[in-house]
Amino acid sequence: MTTPQTTLTRPVDDATLRKAFSVRERPARPSALSASLALAWRALLKIKHVPFQLFDVTMFPIMMTVMFTFLFGGAIAGSVGEYVQFLIPGILVMTVSMISMYTALGINTDISKGIFDRFRSLPFWRPAVLVGALLGDSVRYTLASFVVITLGLILGFRPGGGIMGVALALVILLLFAFSLSWIWTLIGLLMKTPESVMMVSSMASFPLTFASNVFVDPTTMPSWLQAVVSVNPITLAASAVRGLMHGTVTSGDIAGVLIACAVLVGVFAPLTMYVYRNKNAH
Amino acid sequence: MPPTGYAIEVNDLRKSFGKVEVLKGINLRVERGGLLALLGPNGAGKTTTVRILATLLQPDSGTAKVLGHDVVREADSVRRRVSLTGQFASVDDELTGMENLIMVARLLGYSWSDAKTRATELINAFDLAEASNRLVKNYSGGMRRRLDIAASIIITPDVLFLDEPTSGLDPRSRRQVWDIVRTLLAAGTTVLLTTQYLEEADQLANRIVIIDHGTVIADGTIGELKTSVGSGTVHVRLYDPKDRPAAEQIMAQTLGVAVHLESDPAALSAQVSNPERVASTLSNLSQAGISVTDFSLGQPSLDEVFLALTGQPAEDQPAATEEYA
Ligand SMILES: Nc1ncnc2c1ncn2[C@@H]1O[C@H](COP(=O)(O)OP(=O)(O)OP(=O)(O)O)[C@@H](O)[C@H]1O
Numbered sequence: 027m028t029t030p031q032t033t034l035t036r037p038v039d040d041a042t043l044r045k046a047f048s049v050r051e052r053p054a055r056p057s058a059l060s061a062s063l064a065l066a067w068r069a070l071l072k073i074k075h076v077p078f079q080l081f082d083v084t085m086f087p088i089m090m091t092v093m094f095t096f097l098f099g100g101a102i103a104g105s106v107g108e109y110v111q112f113l114i115p116g117i118l119v120m121t122v123s124m125i126s127m128y129t130a131l132g133i134n135t136d137i138s139k140g141i142f143d144r145f146r147s148l149p150f151w152r153p154a155v156l157v158g159a160l161l162g163d164s165v166r167y168t169l170a171s172f173v174v175i176t177l178g179l180i181l182g183f184r185p186g187g188g189i190m191g192v193a194l195a196l197v198i199l200l201l202f203a204f205s206l207s208w209i210w211t212l213i214g215l216l217m218k219t220p221e222s223v224m225m226v227s228s229m230a231s232f233p234l235t236f237a238s239n240v241f242v243d244p245t246t247m248p249s250w251l252q253a254v255v256s257v258n259p260i261t262l263a264a265s266a267v268r269g270l271m272h273g274t275v276t277s278g279d280i281a282g283v284l285i286a287c288a289v290l291v292g293v294f295a296p297l298t299m300y301v302y303r304n305k306n307a308h
Numbered sequence: 309m310p311p312t313g314y315a316i317e318v319n320d321l322r323k324s325f326g327k328v329e330v331l332k333g334i335n336l337r338v339e340r341g342g343l344l345a346l347l348g349p350n351g352a353g354k355t356t357t358v359r360i361l362a363t364l365l366q367p368d369s370g371t372a373k374v375l376g377h378d379v380v381r382e383a384d385s386v387r388r389r390v391s392l393t394g395q396f397a398s399v400d401d402e403l404t405g406m407e408n409l410i411m412v413a414r415l416l417g418y419s420w421s422d423a424k425t426r427a428t429e430l431i432n433a434f435d436l437a438e439a440s441n442r443l444v445k446n447y448s449g450g451m452r453r454r455l456d457i458a459a460s461i462i463i464t465p466d467v468l469f470l471d472e473p474t475s476g477l478d479p480r481s482r483r484q485v486w487d488i489v490r491t492l493l494a495a496g497t498t499v500l501l502t503t504q505y506l507e508e509a510d511q512l513a514n515r516i517v518i519i520d521h522g523t524v525i526a527d528g529t530i531g532e533l534k535t536s537v538g539s540g541t542v543h544v545r546l547y548d549p550k551d552r553p554a555a556e557q558i559m560a561q562t563l564g565v566a567v568h569l570e571s572d573p574a575a576l577s578a579q580v581s582n583p584e585r586v587a588s589t590l591s592n593l594s595q596a597g598i599s600v601t602d603f604s605l606g607q608p609s610l611d612e613v614f615l616a617l618t619g620q621p622a623e624d625q626p627a628a629t630e631e632y633a
């Protein structure tokens with residue numbers, strides 16, 4: 027099998043080495059897509075090597091679903107069975123929003139490592155580093171969504187939109203998580219330590235998730251709060267996901283979430299890229 | 309054809325971090341196909357210089373050209389032809405060695421299958437085959453270094469920057485890295501290497517630039533430097549510490565220089581300018597009936613070079629003289 031080579035005297039073989047140093051020709055610069063895919067592959071490999079990191083994306087949604095269903099079910103909707111119909115789509119949106127915060131954490135720890143120097147010195151499309159990480163995260167979102175939906179079905183969730191409706195809802199959900207992540211990547215780049223990333227992200231995410239229609243119908247809220255809730259991207263996403271799952275979606279719901287996504291990406295992606303490009307350069 | 313015979317030209321390069329002036333006007337040149345060793349103690353400004361040359365950091369003033377391209381204005385052209393192996397390994401700990409190389413090859417524009425072929429070729433050439441499917445976080449320092457260099461030469465660069473490629477490596481791993489660097493030089497790549505070890509510069513470099521506190525304090529061939537320092541230090545260890553006064557006298561007489569008494573009561577050392585007298589020292593000691601357990605002629609350490617050049621020891625020097633097998 028492995029020949030016990032002359033490792034002691036000449037550890038690296040001359041001829042193979044010389045051959046290895048003869049590749050001067052440069053392939054064409056990778057496209058934005060293939061650079062992003064290469065980095066998404068990197069994110070998936072990390073999950074493959076340490077599957078335990080999927081623990082939080084399974085436990086967290088289970089806790090949220092069970093807790094809120096039984097905590098609020100009776101009080102808010104009269105019965106658990108009824109509340110589950112309302113809550114599950116909202117919990118889905120909330121769960122992926124929370125999970126997307128970990129992207130910020132990942133980027134923050136990543137950027138302080140040497141591998142980012144390597145990335146910065148390679149001639150590929152800059153945003154690919156972030157896009158790739160976000161694409162890799164879609165595995166986590168998908169897994170979390172399956173956990174929530176399965177649990178929901180057990181608790182009595184009966185989506186009127188059928189399989190097609192649920193599938194479309196998941197597509198919207200992934201798109202939304204991807205768009206929302208740009209807020210966290212910006213925070214991940216701006217903060218100095220992982221601890222401060224967690225603090226700022228949680229502070230931003232609590233009002234986002236609770237001042238929304240995830241848990242309750244906003245019609246009972248004071249009008250100023252209703253105004254806030256109605257433009258909250260989480261609300262827009264929850265309405266669309268709810269509508270698609272129950273087959274009651276309106277074109278307004280879809281337009282709402284798409285606009286929210288466009289605004290999130292339009293504002294936070296350029297900001298993130300600006301910060302990323304200037305990071306460590308001065 | 310670029311206008312000069314130099315691969316790297318640096319003129320009056322300055323850089324401050326906040327109020328701290330880290331580079332105070334660095335000048336250096338590296339010939340095409342040559343190897344320059346940039347020598348300096350911790351905090352001298354080696355990494356800062358290299359990062360500027362590799363376009364990862366912007367200078368405050370001064371100019372730096374790599375292969376005729378300005379590192380600030382023509383950063384993309386520079387990036388296309390140089391590569392950097394940073395001081396702190398720029399590989400991904402949470403991936404395997406093979407996956408690291410495939411990823412970088414993909415980011416350079418290789419197709420999946422070409423990336424795999426090239427990665428395998430490099431893994432074999434760099435003696436990493438057995439570890440290719442282990443996570444890099446479980447690699448030894450030497451393996452990590454080799455992987456890092458492999459990732460830097462997926463496309464063989466015209467200029468390679470190596471920032472302290474052998475710090476913390478054992479002698480065998482260090483030799484492997486030296487072999488790699490020599491082969492790379494033979495293939496025509498210009499190399500700028502930073503190091504804290506004079507021995508390493510001696511092994512590899514045609515020219516040496518020594519920096520301290522952001523200033524160049526010496527620039528020349530290894531021969532020129534050595535004449536200014538003396539060729540090395542004799543270290544002697546006696547079997548019986550009681551013999552030390554006698555041994556001191558014999559060494560002083562034979563070598564014709566002052567002898568230094570080490571803190572170890574059985575050890576002495578002396579800087580020599582004439583290595584031929586070293587052999588007679590040993591025979592004179594044994595003739596006098598003094599048993600010696602250790603006797604070696606070592607390269608002058610960076611500390612000794614500093615002493616000779618500046619009249620004061622380098623600050624922040626890492627521990628003691630490095631001995632090589
Ligand atoms: N980003 C930074 N911000 C502030 N100070 C910095 C930064 N980078 C380097 N320095 C300072 O600049 C000085 C030179 O650092 P540099 O890393 O270039 O030294 P070096 O010669 O590479 O040292 P070493 O042998 O320890 O690697 C040091 O005093 C260091 O603290």
Ligand SMILES: [Mg+2]
Nearest residue numbers: 354355356395
């Ligand atoms: Mg350094």
